[in-house]
Amino acid sequence: ExxxxxxxxxxxRPGGSLRLSCAVSAFNVSDNYFSWLRQAPGRGLEWxxxxxxxxxxxxxxxxxxxxTISRHISNNTVSLQMFSLSPEDSAVYYxxxxxxxxxxxxxxxxxxxxxxVTVSS
Amino acid sequence: xxxxxxxxxxxxxxxxxxxITCRASQxxxxxxxxxxxxxxxxxxxxxxxASTVQxxxxxRFSGSGSGIDFTLTISSLQPEDFATYYCQHLYSFPxxxxxxxxxxx
Numbered sequence: 724e725x726x727x728x729x730x731x732x733x734x735x736r737p738g739g740s741l742r743l744s745c746a747v748s749a750f751n752v753s754d755n756y757f758s759w760l761r762q763a764p765g766r767g768l769e770w771x772x773x774x775x776x777x778x779x780x781x782x783x784x785x786x787x788x789x790x791t792i793s794r795h796i797s798n799n800t801v802s803l804q805m806f807s808l809s810p811e812d813s814a815v816y817y818x819x820x821x822x823x824x825x826x827x828x829x830x831x832x833x834x835x836x837x838x839x840v841t842v843s844s
Numbered sequence: 845x846x847x848x849x850x851x852x853x854x855x856x857x858x859x860x861x862x863x864i865t866c867r868a869s870q871x872x873x874x875x876x877x878x879x880x881x882x883x884x885x886x887x888x889x890x891x892x893x894a895s896t897v898q899x900x901x902x903x904r905f906s907g908s909g910s911g912i913d914f915t916l917t918i919s920s921l922q923p924e925d926f927a928t929y930y931c932q933h934l935y936s937f938p939x940x941x942x943x944x945x946x947x948x949x
Contacts, residue, residue, distance in 0.1 A: 826893030834886035
């Protein structure tokens with residue numbers, strides 16, 4: 724089944740670190756681009772980071788310098804390493820595949836169920 | 845690019861025709877997508893390119909508009925359509941979303 728599934732969410736103290744993983748099934752990480760997005764409780768959607776086919780990465784200003792996205796072709800996963808976490812980073816984190824159809828670029832056509840990150844003392 | 849959705853919430857009944865609007869802070873051509881998010885679930889892509897319905901999405905969902913103003917229309921509401929709907933621009937990097945429209949019974 725074509726799907727992505729996130730893992731690694733946890734309760735972490737302010738200033739702490741966490742690594743999220745996105746397991747990709749039935750298609751190749753190397754042939755697609757992926758983003759991480761997040762949604763704070765009761766809030767809207769926020770794009771966080773993207774990794775493109777060639778490995779190029781970009782980040783939202785709010786996480787630049789603290790988060791690192793990477794892909795692992797050997798085990799067909801995408802990860803998000805997060806450092807210096809603050810309560811404002813608390814959210815459900817989603818891994819999503821970027822759409823490649825005409826007029827669809829920058830949209831997200833396959834989402835995982837999400838993993839919860841809570842930053843609190 | 846800022847996206848403003850209206851209304852923020854909407855009450856409707858099964859069988860109703862419903863329209864949600866999304867206004868962009870600058871012209872974005874037809875570079876807009878719509879998502880549906882049910883409570884506790886991930887968003888689902890409904891429409892891209894302002895009016896192209898994603899594979900598997902019921903045809904009661906339609907999108908229109910270009911430039912600044914866009915609409916999502918549900919022609920005849922079904923019980924499973926009660927959810928929150930988000931627009932997202934596809935015009936440039938970084939992508940951003942509207943604040944959402946909660947569709948309630």
